[in-house]
Amino acid sequence: MRMIDDFAKAYLHEDLRWARRSILAKVEGLSEYDRRRPLTRTGTNLLGLVKHLTVSEARYLGDVLGRPFPQSVPRFDDPHFANRDSLWVTEQESYAEVIDGYQRACRHADATIDALPIDAACSVPWWPQPDAKLFNVMVHVLTETNRHAGHADILREQIDGAVGAGTPTASALDEAGWAAHRSKVEEAARAAGSLS
Template sequence: MIDEFAKHHLHGRLRRDREALLWKLDGLSEYDARRPLTATGTNLLGLVKHVATVEARYLGEVFDRPSPEPLPRWQDSDGSDLWAAEDETREQITAFYRRTWDRSDATITQLPLDTPGHVPWWPEPRPNTNLFAVMAHVLAETVRHTGHADILREGIDGRTGLRAAHEREIDEAARAAHFAKVERAARAAAPIKA
């Protein structure tokens, strides 16, 4: 009973956060979806590509259920799984992510939580694991990168939140007042030396 509850709960959270990550692209220009927004080049479309690749590998390869399509390289020195090349469209990347969901959902649905898996890129003694641990890992990765996407999107146009249903009109005056209050508290706690 607890296994089914745990699987259902983790799977539901994963589904929610997948949608939230894609929602961060809604309404953006092609440039804003792709442009580097941090010193390390982090960008919204690249986060989607990375999370799709992570999910495809963990909920596919780890359980001997590899993706039927070639996966982008990942964790290379050039970070090629973290940005979209000129010839990769937003539609291709988001469609790849949605196809990955379908394959991952089948893995989650068809396998018990204690199904053994092998993660060859994890160091000893951890490469042998199970579906429960992998689901928790994929959920953590998805949540982490969706949080990154939330901050990046806020920097572009102020939009925050999990989904459109939670979105409210942005009160610029209230945001500015809150920002000023936090800034005053920071300065009071650590005065700037002249």
């Protein structure tokens, strides 16, 4: 049984590392404004996603597992905590500070993952079923990171058209090719809409 546990832990950990690299790549090569500007009605922005994931890494793969992150980050169980407050970056917070904070939280999380067996017990008081294991927490953080990586993909595409996982690249199609593709998708949507 230990062999499958080790395999599962290593597999999840490598996927998490990949998702982290993808998130960081989405903020590279942009102006300060483009990294921070709100691109949705609710203010979602690239650097804010990184800041938010710092809290997730530090709390879930630190505090929850009895390995507190040494720097101060918001607490989910604080009655004054509002998730939206961790999703944007003030003008006083530098890009380098936000990235460094995320990388430090990830290194701390990596040390926690390395130190504990995948079945290490923990409690997540704000979950409906608070009794959990490192496995559950790793899956949660991986899911959260991938979810926000998807958001970052869309935000980055809105900014400069760069697409793809990892380091964003110019699109394989030119503007005319994408316009033709979008037209085909629109036509299919309208046709399906007329059927209902």
